[in-house]
Amino acid sequence: MDKNQWYRTYRPFISPMDPCPPIKIKRYSTGPQLFMGFQPPGLEQFPPLTALQKGTLWKAFYDPYFPFKEQKEGAKK
Numbered sequence: 001m002d003k004n005q006w007y008r009t010y011r012p013f014i015s016p017m018d019p020c021p022p023i024k025i026k027r028y029s030t031g032p033q034l035f036m037g038f039q040p041p042g043l044e045q046f047p048p049l050t051a052l053q054k055g056t057l058w059k060a061f062y063d064p065y066f067p068f069k070e071q072k073e074g075a076k077k
Contacts, residue, residue, distance in 0.1 A: 006030050006063065031063050 007027050014022040043058045051057045 006032065006035075029063070029065065031061070033061050036060070 007029055009025050009027050011024065012022075012026055014024065039058075043060050045051070045057050046054060046059060046062075054062050056062050
């Protein structure tokens with residue numbers, strides 16, 4: 001699955017009285033578990049210590065968080 005599908009956008013209300021410059025489009029991340037209807041048998045697993053560090057046992061459910069301001073367009077990880 002393409003990781004770009006896990007990001008959603010919305011346009012918040014912008015008040016004419018807002019003292020700060022508006023953020024016209026806001027983005028948020030959705031997890032990969034939302035796109036799986038059920039957990040299929042035989043998913044690949046992390047080793048126990050790695051699973052504790054990543055917060056999930058199954059590799060299909062791992063979603064690293066990258067803040068939007070730090071991630072440059074076209075930059076490789």
